[in-house]
Amino acid sequence: MAQAKRNLSKALASVDVVVEVLDARMPAASMNPLFDELRQERQRPALKILNKADIADQAVTARWIEYFMDNDSLASALPMVGKSKQDVRKIVDSCRKLAPHRVDAIKPLRLMVSGVPNVGKSTILNGLLGQSKAKAADEPAITKMITRYEVNDELIIYDSPGVMWPKVDTEETGLLLAVNNAIGVNAYNVEDAAIFLIEKMLERYPGAIMDRYRIKLDNMDAVACIELVGDKRGMRSRGGSVDFERAAHLVLTDYRQGRFGRVSLQLVSDLI
Structure with a gap:
């Protein structure tokens, strides 16, 4: 975990926006405090993606979008269906608004896509890349290391590992993660x-x-x-x-x- 934290912190030095993929059915429980801590240390804006919005309560998701927008001046939020190419295309446009100075080949937009296991991060990453580069699987911690992709002259994407935090803060958060299959079956x-x-x-x-x-x-x-x-x-x-x-x-x-x-x-x- 310590090594993963150092790697993430180092990578964030070269990142403009953190794209954090959450499960729209349990946004706070699927949000990794490690990513927020590191990006805020680096003063990096975040785009919170509330994925699987098609199977979440629409009114509840709308309230979560308001919550993230109201409680973090460096954050924006989007409901998302990761399998929808039209939805995924909105991510880059939203990130450009958070980093308007990164607009061309001289200053390409650099994104880090993050998320705990089983929130659909790999599906969204593959949509951004236009091909199946990341391993999409219904198993915790499939993505093991930070990978850099040069999508085009104006866009670079870093894929961060699906890292869990060392200690879950409440029993309810642990049970939510278990229900979502974000932790191994031996842990619950x-x-x-x-x-x-x-x-x-x-x-x-x-x-x-x-x-x-x-x-x-x-x-x-x-x-x-x-x-x-x-x-x-x-x-x-x-x-x-x-x-x-x-x-x-x-x-x-x-x-x-x-x-x-x-x-x-x-x-x-x-x-x-």
Whole structure:
């Protein structure tokens, strides 16, 4: 981690704008404090990309955009669907506004694209590059080192590694990262992560659960809900009882694949 921090700090000396890719469904939890700390030390502006906006609650995402714009004079923010070429093209234009002095081959715009694992950073980077240079995969920490790409005479892009910070500050942040598959499976309990997810869904989007699994909730708690989903899908252990772990994996996978529709697990008000 110390070496990664030194490498990032050194690279930032040659960067004009940090493009930080976040998950629109949990923007604060997917924001790495290390990147903010280093870029602010270097007084570098940031473009916060709220990726996967197509499966996030639209009204909640709009509030997060306002939050980032209001709370950091050196930051701007964009909702994004990383797989949309039209959306990705907006990134460079937005960055040019943050660094208006970098406009030609003599002073090319230099961007660093950053993000914790599984926020869709590699997909966005490949869209910026116009080809599949970065490894896009649903596994934590696929990108291992800082890579420099000369896209054209007026644009240079640095790809930073998907580095996690040494210590997660709250239990809720850790569970949000687990739900998002941003940390390795050995670092969390699958059943705890699924219970946390369904608790959030029951509180904010009960209809999404009912629509996905065609069940009635009847004021049940998260554990009972997951058991019902497992029963409905025929997930049973040898003894005939519901296989809770399999059901937990199912609800986590459905969330990660966007099968619940537009849901956001983190609100701006959660930070207050």
